[in-house]
Amino acid sequence: MQQGAEAVVRVTVGALWQAPEAVRPVDAPALGTPADVGAWVAGLDPDQRVGGCVLSQLLLGERVLITALRPDGWAQVVAVEQASARLDPRGYPGWLPAAHLTPARTAADGTPQVVVDATVTALHTRPDGPVALPGVVLGTRLVPAGPPLDGWRPVHLPGHDEPLWLPAVHLAPAPTRPPTAAEILAVASRLLDVGYLWGGLSAYGIDCSGLVHLTWRRLGVPLPRDASDQAAAAQRVELGTERPGDLYTFAQPGSRVHHIGIVTAAPQGHGERRMLHACYRHRKVLEERLPPERTATLVDARRF
Structure with a gap:
C-alpha cells in the first residue's frame, strides 16, 4: 500500500481514530487483526464510550483513500463511503492501523451484490465449518463467490485468498x-437497546448519526456520516407534516445540528412527537x- 492509493478494510469493524496518539490502553482489542470490537466495547466504562477519540467506524470491505503512512504502522485515510462535506469533500478523514487495510485489487473489491441482514454473524471456512472471522455486522456489503450450497453462501473477502461462508x-x-418507511423502521428497530458509543457504526455500539447512516446503508442509500451533514443533504419538511421514516434534527440556537433521530409516528395533538434514536443521555438506542428538553432544541424535520 502507498500514499494516494485506494484500499479496503479487512477487519469486520475498524475504528477511525482522531489521531494515533488518541489511542488509550483500553483500546487494545480494537487494534488487533482481527479487531475484537465486542471485547473492546465491553471493556469501556460509560465515560470512555462517549470520548471523542473515535471519529467513526469502517465496515469490512469499505473503501478508503490513503493520504499518509507512518513508519509506526498507522495510516491516515479518507473514508470515501462516508461523506463529510464539513471535514473533507472526499469523505470522512481519520487514522487507523495500516494492518486493518488491504490493497484494493482483489476479487473482494468487485461490486457488492449482497448485504448482511443479521445484526451480527460470522464467516466460516466452509459450510457449517469452523469460524474464520467473527463479528460481521449488519449493513456490511459483500461480493458473492458463487451460488448458495446447503443453506450457505460463499463470499469474497478482502485479504483472503479463498472464499468464506455464512448462512444464506x-x-x-x-x-x-x-x-x-416500514423498511427504515424495521432496520432501525433491530438496533434498539444497542449501547451508545461515540463514533459507533455497528451493533456493538452506535451514535445518533451512526444509527441513521447504518440504517440507510443497509437499505442501499449512501448518506453522510455526521448529523449536520445528514440534515443538510436531506429535504426540509414542515413540522406538522412529518411522517414515519423522516428525520428530526436538533441544535442549540446559532449552532449546527448536533443530534438526529428517526420519526416513528405522525405528530399527535398537543405537539406530541416520537422518534427512534441513539440517545447520549440514556446511553442506548431507544x-x-x-421529552420537553429535547423538543426545546428541535429544529425541523428532514426527508431523504
Missing part, C-alpha cells in the same frame, strides 16, 4: 430501489416520545 439467511440482495 443472514444475507439479502443489495437493494436497488428507495426504501419504504424509541420514545420527545
Whole structure:
C-alpha cells in the first residue's frame, strides 16, 4: 500500500481514530487483526464510550483513500463511503492501523451484490465449518463467490485468498430501489437497546448519526456520516407534516445540528412527537416520545 492509493478494510469493524496518539490502553482489542470490537466495547466504562477519540467506524470491505503512512504502522485515510462535506469533500478523514487495510485489487473489491441482514454473524471456512472471522455486522456489503450450497453462501473477502461462508439467511440482495418507511423502521428497530458509543457504526455500539447512516446503508442509500451533514443533504419538511421514516434534527440556537433521530409516528395533538434514536443521555438506542428538553432544541424535520 502507498500514499494516494485506494484500499479496503479487512477487519469486520475498524475504528477511525482522531489521531494515533488518541489511542488509550483500553483500546487494545480494537487494534488487533482481527479487531475484537465486542471485547473492546465491553471493556469501556460509560465515560470512555462517549470520548471523542473515535471519529467513526469502517465496515469490512469499505473503501478508503490513503493520504499518509507512518513508519509506526498507522495510516491516515479518507473514508470515501462516508461523506463529510464539513471535514473533507472526499469523505470522512481519520487514522487507523495500516494492518486493518488491504490493497484494493482483489476479487473482494468487485461490486457488492449482497448485504448482511443479521445484526451480527460470522464467516466460516466452509459450510457449517469452523469460524474464520467473527463479528460481521449488519449493513456490511459483500461480493458473492458463487451460488448458495446447503443453506450457505460463499463470499469474497478482502485479504483472503479463498472464499468464506455464512448462512444464506443472514444475507439479502443489495437493494436497488428507495426504501419504504416500514423498511427504515424495521432496520432501525433491530438496533434498539444497542449501547451508545461515540463514533459507533455497528451493533456493538452506535451514535445518533451512526444509527441513521447504518440504517440507510443497509437499505442501499449512501448518506453522510455526521448529523449536520445528514440534515443538510436531506429535504426540509414542515413540522406538522412529518411522517414515519423522516428525520428530526436538533441544535442549540446559532449552532449546527448536533443530534438526529428517526420519526416513528405522525405528530399527535398537543405537539406530541416520537422518534427512534441513539440517545447520549440514556446511553442506548431507544424509541420514545420527545421529552420537553429535547423538543426545546428541535429544529425541523428532514426527508431523504
